[in-house]
Amino acid sequence: MFxxxxxxTSINVRKVLWLCAELDLPFSHDxxxxxxxLSxxxxxxxxxxxxxxxxxxxESNSICRYLATRQGRVDLLPCAAQARALVEQWMDWQATELNSAWRHVFMARVRQHPDFADDARAEASLEQWNRLMTVLDHQLAASNAYVADTDFSLADIVLGLSTQRWRSTPGNKPVLRHVDAWFERLRPRPGFAEHVDNGVA
Structure with a gap:
């Protein structure tokens, strides 16, 4: 047992907790x-x-890749090179592009951290976050079910948590019907109610 x-309450810890629920994997949690x-x-x-x-x-995304591979879950992280690359592309996009966009507005409006009190910067951060969520919406329109393909994968886990954070952050946001429909498809997943849509941003 690991x-x-x-x-x-950490968004990156919640990725792993959700995945463990998907895997029905026993573990010890500190x-x-x-x-x-920790150091x-x-x-x-x-x-x-x-x-x-x-x-x-x-690194949360590396942990998710490791656990899916450890458990032989090729549905979550495919073996075929191109299918795997697409899942990892969207995981990396979440960790680099999306996380960089939301940091200022989230810290300002949800965490209310004094170091992020500049509302103009927060609004610019939200504008960039909205733009990237529109990219996700277009991808979901093309894939027609889940982020990387028609099947649920690790990309949906990491982006599902980012989307929950976007939905929970105050501000003007566009209506993204494909993102909304996909988020509803995630609701019945094991661990979703406990670790994703649980009132914690």
Whole structure:
């Protein structure tokens, strides 16, 4: 049994928690690792961190890839090169493009952090976030079901959490009917109510 470190309110920890529910995978969860333990496991002192025996892994999307591969879940992370590349493309897009866009407006309007009090910057952040969510909407219109294809995959897990955060952040947002329909398709998934649409942004 592996150990997952990180508070369950963290969006990146919630990716792994949702995946574990999808996999029906038993694990031990340490939601508040001591600072010295965390710094030993991850030089960045960030969560989530996974320990599987002597193997330690950090970065949430890498953890998701590892667990899907460990459990042989080729439906979530395909073996075929092109199908896998598409899933990983959208996972990487979430971690780089989408996360960079939302940081300022989320910290300003949800976390209400004093370092992000510039409302003009928050509005610019939301505008960029909206633009990227429109990119996702176009992709869902083309794929006609889930992000990378007609089947649910790791791309839907990481982007489902980002979408829940977008929906929870105050501000003017476009109506994205394909994103809305896809989000409704995610609702019956194992772990979705507990780890995604649970009132935590």
């Amino acid at each position: 150990v997952l470190y990180g508070k369950p 939601p508040a690792p001591a600072p010295d333990v 030993t496991l991850n030089p960045n002192r960030q969560v989530p961190v996974l320990r599987d025996g002597d193997f330690v892994l950090w």
